[in-house]
Amino acid sequence: MTQGTLAPEARSLLDTASMTDPIISARPRAYYAAMRSFDPVHWDEKLGMYLVSRYEDIATIQQDPITYSVNKGYHTQQAKGFQQEFQEILERDGGGYFPDAIMSDPPYHTRIRKLMEKAFSAHRVKELEPRIEKVVIDLIDSVADRGEADAVQDFAVPLTVRIICEQLGLDWNMKDRIARWSIAVTAQIGRMQDREQMLGHAREICDLQHYLIAKMREREADPREDMISDLVHARDAEGQALTFAEAVSLIRALLIAGNETTATALGNLFYILATRPEIATLLQASVDDDRLMNRFVEELLRIEPPVRGLSRMTTREVELGGKTLPAGAHLLLMYASANDQEDVFPDPRRFDLDRPNIGRHLSFGGGVHRCIGLALARMEIKVAAREIVRRIGDIELAIAPEEIRYLPTVATQSIERLPIRFTRRG
16 A cells, blocks of 8 residues: 555544544554654644654654753653642652652763663672572462463563662562552553542552662662662762662562553564464574574564663753754654664564564663663563473464453553463473
8 A cells, every 4th residue: 555545544543643642652653654744743632742653753862862862751740730739749758859869960960870880790790690580480370370471460570670670789578569659659640540540659659769769778788799888879970879769769660660661562572472373483493593593682672672761851942853842842752763763674573583673673772871770671571481482382462363352541551450371391
């Protein structure tokens, strides 16, 4: 079908659709394609944001973190519509309101990131691999004989919660609380909560902050080999420590971002294996080849990115994608759309381990704000993919694809539940 044939339908979609629509949010590719073709920096009236859909425009933004501010974009997005009330609740009941220090602009961001990187040393990530492998195997073995499971609730969420708890030195038996906290924090940048939901989420975040503050106080007095200790005792080149507010915000970010996005990626992995048997076959053929497994992870992240998009705000009038944007324009960088762009990734829906640009996807963002935990995320996904196909096979959905529900957020495309059937191998 030609672009000319699609034009009236695509233009109509741009006039009527919104990322706030649960149907569009769950199955957004036609919306993405319409934007890329006809309005690459598209004003979504209901969302109140410009959706940046093309790879080259997102790359431009990522190369200029001063004109396109993460600090303004992120903090304007937070608890949108209920921001003052949300902050007051945290100040009153949650130990304080602690803005996300990592979601900031240079030069402040440069200092914060260097301190945060101390928790992600190559040594610490590498030493986690055998422990991650054991957790993955234990979880698979706990469900393998049942022949059915919820891939998200029985595997993806408990796996990522347990791993992030090991990193931070927390009790992973709190997995249900941590899962609730993750949903509550993510909802604040999701733009799809009503006031009642915000109040419930704010209560969860208060609970989260009190828990983390208590753990920080323990590590101040008694440091351990964990990331909380790393951050509480981190010093920059001038010997300055993080402020209390900075440390709370960074530890909160590690717990939530290190859990939510990787759990989403693992849910997407199961979805692909259950719905595209040719990819399951490809994974089985690659499982003993570390180079191919690394490429498998990159292509999985490109074709089903866990982060749909993150926000920026212009600090001056600027031209982008043929459109003049005023200072204060709120943007959502649609990473998932850019990863689907045919002139960057030919035949984008084909899962292709031989892509010459397989690592150019935007699933980890880019520029100075490229995901700080990407090495750990890649390793978790690789280990999980490898052990899944070694231990179970014949994976299929236990519900119709149209019955799959997603968490209500524009920030990620997170499957809520994914019932599957399978057989044990060996």
